[in-house]
Amino acid sequence: MDKLFDEQLVGTLVEVQRRTGIVRGDDGSEHQCQYSPTIDLAGLHNFAVGDRVMYIVAGTQQEAMITDVLARTSQITRPGPKDRHADTLILAANVDALVVVATPQNPDFNPRLVDRYLALAEIFDIRAIICLNKVDLNDAVPPELQYLKDLGYPMVGCSAKHGQGMEGLRQALSGLRVVLSGPSGVGKSSLIRKLIPGAEPGIGDVRKGDGKGRHTTTQSNLYTSGGITIIDTPGIRELGVRGVDKQEFARYWRDFRPYLDQCRFRDCAHKSEPDCAIRAAVKAGTLPEFRYQSFLRIQEDLED
Ligand SMILES: Nc1nc2c(ncn2[C@@H]2O[C@H](COP(=O)(O)OP(=O)(O)O)[C@@H](O)[C@H]2O)c(=O)[nH]1
Numbered sequence: 001m002d003k004l005f006d007e008q009l010v011g012t013l014v015e016v017q018r019r020t021g022i023v024r025g026d027d028g029s030e031h032q033c034q035y036s037p038t039i040d041l042a043g044l045h046n047f048a049v050g051d052r053v054m055y056i057v058a059g060t061q062q063e064a065m066i067t068d069v070l071a072r073t074s075q076i077t078r079p080g081p082k083d084r085h086a087d088t089l090i091l092a093a094n095v096d097a098l099v100v101v102a103t104p105q106n107p108d109f110n111p112r113l114v115d116r117y118l119a120l121a122e123i124f125d126i127r128a129i130i131c132l133n134k135v136d137l138n139d140a141v142p143p144e145l146q147y148l149k150d151l152g153y154p155m156v157g158c159s160a161k162h163g164q165g166m167e168g169l170r171q172a173l174s175g176l177r178v179v180l181s182g183p184s185g186v187g188k189s190s191l192i193r194k195l196i197p198g199a200e201p202g203i204g205d206v207r208k209g210d211g212k213g214r215h216t217t218t219q220s221n222l223y224t225s226g227g228i229t230i231i232d233t234p235g236i237r238e239l240g241v242r243g244v245d246k247q248e249f250a251r252y253w254r255d256f257r258p259y260l261d262q263c264r265f266r267d268c269a270h271k272s273e274p275d276c277a278i279r280a281a282v283k284a285g286t287l288p289e290f291r292y293q294s295f296l297r298i299q300e301d302l303e304d
């Protein structure tokens with residue numbers, strides 16, 4: 001007997017393709033759905049992996065379809081092409097934490113990049129967790145990371161290759177939906193493979209049915225295993241700090257906040273202004289030079 005009304009279900013978008021999206025229902029079943037043309041994405045910019053959606057499953061009368069998108073609790077965004085500022089791209093939706101992956105060596109430890117991702121997490125208003133991978137190569141914690149840990153950013157040391165610290169990382173990520181960030185080569189894909197058995201990060205999901213991997217690097221995927229959910233999104237490397245008000249930028253540096261009201265000028269850029277509380281704190285050694293240098297470098301990229 002035909003149902004009079006199609007039952008709308010709630011699920012999570014685990015893969016976004018051009019004309020269809022794969023929705024995982026709360027019962028674990030997956031459905032390849034069309035997007036209903038009636039959905040108004042204006043405020044949401046685009047469908048993103050991690051979105052909570054309403055959908056109807058395929059029936060005799062119609063194909064499976066996403067009928068609505070629920071409001072996001074958070075989103076990781078990337079500015080569109082430089083000449084098209086308005087085109088913000090949502091890389092991942094409803095993310096609990098940004099994991100900032102760094103290495104002591106191979107590639108060399110780069111505090112500037114760590115600071116950049118930490119600032120992005122503050123901008124997106126999601127928590128950050130620092131992951132020092134490849135501790136098998138060198139188990140000394142860089143002093144900059146120790147400083148950031150003391151500031152309150154959780155830090156876990158591990159080795160995706162040899163297994164040290166992986167249990168600690170699992171515990172730190174347990175119950176969270178995370179995105180791994182960091183430059184190429186720090187071990188993001190290796191960590192995902194370790195945390196999510198069967199995941200093939202960077203080459204698309206392996207569908208259960210046919211077992212064929214989709215060999216594309218542009219698509220994002222959502223993986224879940226043992227209470228950890230990871231959204232693997234290739235665009236994460238191009239994350240740039242743009243679209244942020246230059247005047248407000250210093251607020252995203254957690255350790256700068258206590259000083260910001262003490263600069264002589266309200267619109268102090270903390271560069272060469274007299275009586276700048278930030279520069280005074282750096283000079284006095286209360287704020288570390290590396291944080292200030294990261295700040296200047298990234299602030300420079302922002303438009304006035
Ligand atoms: N020694 C060591 N090498 C690792 C570790 N994790 C990853 N690698 C290696 O680092 C290289 C880059 O790893 P990959 O996961 O592709 O990094 P991604 O670019 O961040 O995704 C590969 O050759 C990995 O085998 C680790 O914990 N220790």
Ligand SMILES: [Mg+2]
Pocket residue numbers: 188189190202
């Ligand atoms: Mg990778």
Ligand SMILES: [Zn+2]
Pocket residue numbers: 263264268269270271273275276277278279
């Ligand atoms: Zn100042």
